[in-house]
Amino acid sequence: MKSGKKPLSIWLLITFAILGLFIIFVVFPIVLILYKSIIMEDGSISFAYFAKFFSKKFYWSTLINSFKVTIASTLVSAVLGLIMAYVLRSVKIKGSKYLNILIVISYLSPPFIGAYAWVQLLGRNGFITRILNSIFHVQLGGIYGFAGIVLVFSLQSFPLVYMYVSGALKNLDNSLNEAAESLGCTVFQRVWRIIVPLVTPTLLASSLLVFMRVFSDFGTPMLIGEGYKTFPVLLYSQFMGEVNTDAHFAAALCVIVIAITLIMFFLQKFIGNRLTYSMSALKPMEAENATGVRNILAHFFVYAVVLVAILPQLTVMVTSFLETRGASYTGQFTLQNYKNILMPKNAITIINTYKFGLIAILLVVVIGVLVSYLTVRKPSFLTSILDTLTMFPYIIPGSVLGISFLYAFNKNPLLLSGTATIIIISLCIRRMPYTIRSSTAIIGQISPSIEEAAVSLGTTEMKSFIKITVPMMMAGVLSGAIMSWITLISELSSSIILYTSRTQTLTVAIYAEVIRSNFGNAAAYSTILTITSIVSLLIFFKVSGNNDISV
Known part of the structure; x- marks a missing residue:
């Protein structure tokens, strides 16, 4: 007599197999982190490691520093990415195809390579620093600290905002822009009152992605932060440092990071799902030939930003062929x-x-x-x-x-x-x-x-x-x-x-x-x-x- 049970399909077996892999290599390690963060050396359950973090300024100040760096970098990236996207979508820039490739390259390169390259350029003994010191007879302190970290993160992250906003502008109906122009609105008024509100959901979503990326990076602040210590640097030093390492305290720090990134992720999902809307581009925005001052300023701005963004990659390529002593x-x-x-x-x-x-x-x-x-x-x-x-x-x-x-x-x-x-x-x-x-x-x-x-x-x-x-x-x-x-x-x-x-x-x-x-x-x-x-x-x-x- 045949059983009435339906045999397992191959797809159900594959689902169970992949799900099992992710439970082993994602769920289990994270659950173990949570467990270690609340278990004391004697095996008792306690939130003492979290209390330790929030009770000492040396620890919680790193979280404040991370938020300062991340918020500043995200704001700069959002503004720069928005302007770059609008200019390249509205004005015909010579060589825009190759500029796009350079922008992506600047984004795909690891941030810490940008930090290292900027040390070569603007460090205490950097190439540009030496020139400025000799011209103005000053002794510049270099790129280190808060400003340097923000510079590196901003130049490395704005391409992400640029890519997202550029896609949104591609779907924007340009007849709205033309109607505003016919009513006497200036370029700035059209951008601020029409373009920005229409791309705001995309701008916010991409900015949150930048926020998550910058917040979790430790290579850049480790290289050029010096006395300005961020939360990822603290986490690394607590787990991998040569002295005073504490595995349980590091686990508590991991839980704090996971909580923050999860909040940002769900916020990003909320913006993506609730605030976005479809735009029917009956007349898509097309780049037009600009004349006069507008054309000069557009080309100068785009070329300058791309040059500065790609400068770290150019620097490491050139210096790789130079002899070093120490x-x-x-x-x-x-x-x-x-x-x-x-x-x-x-x-x-x-x-x-x-x-x-x-x-x-x-x-x-x-x-x-x-x-x-x-x-x-x-x-x-x-x-x-x-x-x-x-x-x-x-x-x-x-x-x-x-x-x-x-x-x-x-x-x-x-x-x-x-x-x-x-x-x-x-x-x-x-x-x-x-x-x-x-x-x-x-x-x-x-x-x-x-x-x-x-x-x-x-x-x-x-x-x-x-x-x-x-x-x-x-x-x-x-x-x-x-x-x-x-x-x-x-x-x-x-x-x-x-x-x-x-x-x-x-x-x-x-x-x-x-x-x-x-x-x-x-x-x-x-x-x-x-x-x-x-x-x-x-x-x-x-x-x-x-x-x-x-x-």
């Missing part, structure tokens, strides 16, 4: 920096970056495609949970993820600490959302009737997915995968926590060389990373068939 450059051309990093003991760092990155990106593509298919084609309570869990590693800072991994996987049966596996897993789950989102968007455009027709002709649902759906998704999947690749090879926050001498990657090597004042080697490593990002970006444009970087 922390100073002699000005002599040399290839010694590249010979140093290509020595067998150092070349492993480059090999690790590409090897770990390629393995991670393969996992990202396979799991990302399956997750996007499940959430779009097989919606259920389980797939909804899965979709949320895949976004969680993107929300929380990389340093928190790294610390939680060391807590969770430093003993049997899952002894992964110190291995390449733990690095690859962290890279994979941290950067998977890019591929999932692009795959979800493309699968939403594929009619289910195509798969249904294949099944009705006798093929299995899985074979239909592999032979029909996946090939149709591939362009969108590859676009997201390339963006995931660019961001994962630039990952520092989690890698600096998880690496060993055998698993060091490019970003960790750059950071270590800067700390040791081996600026020549750091520049050479940075140049390889930058060139890799540029080539990957060009491949992205080729695959997507679009040079428009708007989101």
